[in-house]
Amino acid sequence: MNEVQAKKQIESLRNEIAAHNTAYYLEDAPQISDFEYDMLMKELRDLEEDFPQFTDVDSPSQKVGGEVQKSFTPIRHPRPLLSLENAFNVEDIGAFISRLAKAGIKNPLFLVEPKMDGLTLSVTYRGGSFFAAATRGDGVTGENVTANAKVMRAIPRKLQKELPYLTVRGEVYMPKAAFAELNAVREENGEALFANPRNAAAGSLRQLDPNVTAARRLEIFFYDVIDVQGIEISSQSRMLKDLSALGLPVNPEQRICHNLEDIGAYIVEMTEKRHRLAYEIDGLVIKLDDIAVRETLGATGKFPRWAIAYKFPPEQAQTVVEDIIVGVGRTGAMTPAAVLQPVFLAGSKIRRATLHNEDNIRDKDIRIGDTVLIQKAGDVIPEVVRVLSDKRSGTEKEFAMPRFCPECGSPGVRLPGEAVRRCINIDCPARIYESIIHFASKKGMDIEGLGPGVIRRLLDEGLIHDIIDIYHLDKEKVAALPGFGLLSADNLFRAVEKSKTRPLKNLLFALGIRHVGEQGAKILANTFAHMDDLIATDQETLTAIPEIGGIMAQSIVNFFGEENNLALIRSLAEAGINMAGETQISGQTGPFWGLTFVISGTLPGLGREEVKALIEINGGKTSSSVSRKTDYLLLGENPGSKLDKARELQVKTLDLSGFLLLLEGEGAHA
DNA sequence: GCACCTCGAGTTCA
DNA sequence: CTCGAGGTGC
Numbered sequence: 001m002n003e004v005q006a007k008k009q010i011e012s013l014r015n016e017i018a019a020h021n022t023a024y025y026l027e028d029a030p031q032i033s034d035f036e037y038d039m040l041m042k043e044l045r046d047l048e049e050d051f052p053q054f055t056d057v058d059s060p061s062q063k064v065g066g067e068v069q070k071s072f073t074p075i076r077h078p079r080p081l082l083s084l085e086n087a088f089n090v091e092d093i094g095a096f097i098s099r100l101a102k103a104g105i106k107n108p109l110f111l112v113e114p115k116m117d118g119l120t121l122s123v124t125y126r127g128g129s130f131f132a133a134a135t136r137g138d139g140v141t142g143e144n145v146t147a148n149a150k151v152m153r154a155i156p157r158k159l160q161k162e163l164p165y166l167t168v169r170g171e172v173y174m175p176k177a178a179f180a181e182l183n184a185v186r187e188e189n190g191e192a193l194f195a196n197p198r199n200a201a202a203g204s205l206r207q208l209d210p211n212v213t214a215a216r217r218l219e220i221f222f223y224d225v226i227d228v229q230g231i232e233i234s235s236q237s238r239m240l241k242d243l244s245a246l247g248l249p250v251n252p253e254q255r256i257c258h259n260l261e262d263i264g265a266y267i268v269e270m271t272e273k274r275h276r277l278a279y280e281i282d283g284l285v286i287k288l289d290d291i292a293v294r295e296t297l298g299a300t301g302k303f304p305r306w307a308i309a310y311k312f313p314p315e316q317a318q319t320v321v322e323d324i325i326v327g328v329g330r331t332g333a334m335t336p337a338a339v340l341q342p343v344f345l346a347g348s349k350i351r352r353a354t355l356h357n358e359d360n361i362r363d364k365d366i367r368i369g370d371t372v373l374i375q376k377a378g379d380v381i382p383e384v385v386r387v388l389s390d391k392r393s394g395t396e397k398e399f400a401m402p403r404f405c406p407e408c409g410s411p412g413v414r415l416p417g418e419a420v421r422r423c424i425n426i427d428c429p430a431r432i433y434e435s436i437i438h439f440a441s442k443k444g445m446d447i448e449g450l451g452p453g454v455i456r457r458l459l460d461e462g463l464i465h466d467i468i469d470i471y472h473l474d475k476e477k478v479a480a481l482p483g484f485g486l487l488s489a490d491n492l493f494r495a496v497e498k499s500k501t502r503p504l505k506n507l508l509f510a511l512g513i514r515h516v517g518e519q520g521a522k523i524l525a526n527t528f529a530h531m532d533d534l535i536a537t538d539q540e541t542l543t544a545i546p547e548i549g550g551i552m553a554q555s556i557v558n559f560f561g562e563e564n565n566l567a568l569i570r571s572l573a574e575a576g577i578n579m580a581g582e583t584q585i586s587g588q589t590g591p592f593w594g595l596t597f598v599i600s601g602t603l604p605g606l607g608r609e610e611v612k613a614l615i616e617i618n619g620g621k622t623s624s625s626v627s628r629k630t631d632y633l634l635l636g637e638n639p640g641s642k643l644d645k646a647r648e649l650q651v652k653t654l655d656l657s658g659f660l661l662l663l664e665g666e667g668a669h670a
Numbered sequence: 671g672c673a674c675c676t677c678g679a680g681t682t683c684a
Numbered sequence: 685c686t687c688g689a690g691g692t693g694c
Binding site: 192193194195199327329330331333335337348349350351352353354356376380381382420514515516517518519520547623624625627628629 | 676677680681682683
């Protein structure tokens with residue numbers, strides 16, 4: 001094809017796609033199938049790739065799957081969308097029921113529904129017509145996704161009855177089959193795959209371009225009325241019938257239960273049945289059916305008292321340990337990992353699982369060739385639960401921890417009383433590589449664009465050998481690297497330049513002094529006015545600092561006793577890196593003064609570090625684990641074991657909206 | 671010396 | 685998130 005033909009073809013494809021895009025906005029306009037639409041798009045992309053001279057930012061191909069969308073307008077919910085307390089076993093539900101009994105509720109009636117694994121959407125109708133839709137967001141403020149919800153066929157434009165006003169809450173999901181189909185197409189097109197239907201649904205709904213949403217099959221089940229004029233709501237079961245009569249999709253799978261036994265039986269039934277459902281569920285929601293009774297209960301902290309969410313136990317899978325390999329970390333720690341026969345588990349393909357240390361392998365008696373049961377701890381990190389020993393054939397090989405570093409051959413030493421074996425060679429290539437990653441990381445010098453991949457290449461090409469080389473890179477040589485250009489080399493240089501002004505605490509963390517982590521670095525940077533003061537100090541002075549004991553002090557003194565390290569710091573100073581400490585934030589002020597927070601799970605909208613900074617600015621402290629001294633556990637999505645601990649110790653919990661309310665209200669000590 | 675808080679270090683997949 | 689180990693208070 002010549003240029004002229006290509007240009008013509010590209011234009012006509014763009015027009016055709018644009019026409020279909022507009023058609024999606026119009027009711028009952030003729031629609032092409034998802035498949036045809038994708039094919040048109042693919043053809044356009046291919047052509048644009050072959051003839052980049054015709055590439056145009058306005059092309060419909062550029063609007064799909066591009067950059068992360070950030071321009072949805074925030075919408076404040078009329079009433080906060082509360083999240084539910086979680087139950088992980090029948091005992092938790094038992095406790096929930098006894099709490100109800102204690103509150104004087106006799107013969108309660110429960111409505112139990114599947115807990116859809118999707119994303120919450122609130123939809124508003126005015127005069128019986130679709131008006132707006134918003135995501136849950138943090139519960140108080142969501143994102144306006146009206147344009148996208150409008151193209152979802154599962155959400156009716158008009159209700160069967162003309163209510164003056166209705167805001168309902170539902171869960172958007174992508175059926176398993178649609179998810180599989182979508183991923184198959186994406187794979188064919190060489191696009192990134194979605195990990196699971198929920199991510200696919202979320203990704204499809206949160207699109208700048210509603211055409212993408214329209215092309216995906218999204219469904220919704222409604223299950224709650226936030227606000228209504230025109231009908232009386234007396235019970236959950238009645239409400240579901242009413243919603244259904246209005247033409248809103250409602251999950252037919254639901255059951256009335258009278259007691260813990262009923263609920264337990266339903267859990268058993270659904271645990272088995274859930275794999276046969278067309279959509280994914282991650283638990284069951286147990287609600288008091290009677291709305292009037294609910295109102296006598298109200299809400300505790302941030303959860304309504306009248307409902308609880310049961311979560312299925314983590315999915316487990318069987319696989320075979322094909323090998324056990326040993327990696328070497330920044331400190332020389334030799335960490336064994338199981339290479340697994342790839343297996344799908346909870347939305348991702350698992351190939352490896354950490355085995356922590358040699359003792360763990362011995363305790364669980366894990367051998368190469370064993371069939372093992374794995375699960376994801378906290379829904380993310382795979383772990384070997386146990387060996388299925390009756391599947392042993394006798395050909396399995398016992399694993400022996402190597403005595404020498406697999407990277408450099410130096411001895412690996414295990415100190416008495418320690419669980420890990422460490423490579424003792426300070427110049428071990430693996431250790432240098434990991435040290436540089438640590439140095440450039442976010443909590444370290446925060447050099448954007450200098451991640452593991454780039455560092456690997458710079459090392460391999462001999463452009464860097466050590467940390468200090470980062471500040472003496474040759475721009476032309478970087479630009480000449482495969483995959484690099486003038487622009488990316490320039491960006492890297494700018495990021496390196498920017499890192500020179502980081503606060504001292506970042507530098508101290510970046511240096512990777514043993515036993516000095518994020519917290520330790522912060523304390524040191526607040527105590528010493530300058531790096532030179534820290535270098536000149538002695539062990540005694542260090543030990544006198546709160547939170548710094550003998551071992552940490554020793555480690556710090558040792559570090560600055562090494563000529564290599566001093567030379568590195570001198571060179572860094574010459575390169576212009578900031579060495580001045582921070583003036584301590586003083587004063588006992590802020591709404592959170594004296595309060596300790598622990599964060600669990602992922603927080604929608606806000607990053608963990610941002611929340612942490614927010615707490616500290618307001619005088620509060622954050623900690624990584626729940627204890628009796630914890631004032632609040634801040635709950636994100638999918639909280640892990642910290643929630644169990646908090647419940648055990650009766651620590652108060654907050655979700656993000658409750659947290660923000662606390663901050664605004666300044667009633668933190670009430 | 672012990673119990674209990676905290677922190678550090680390593681980790682998986684998209 | 686989990687594990688191990690350092691720091692502190694009793």
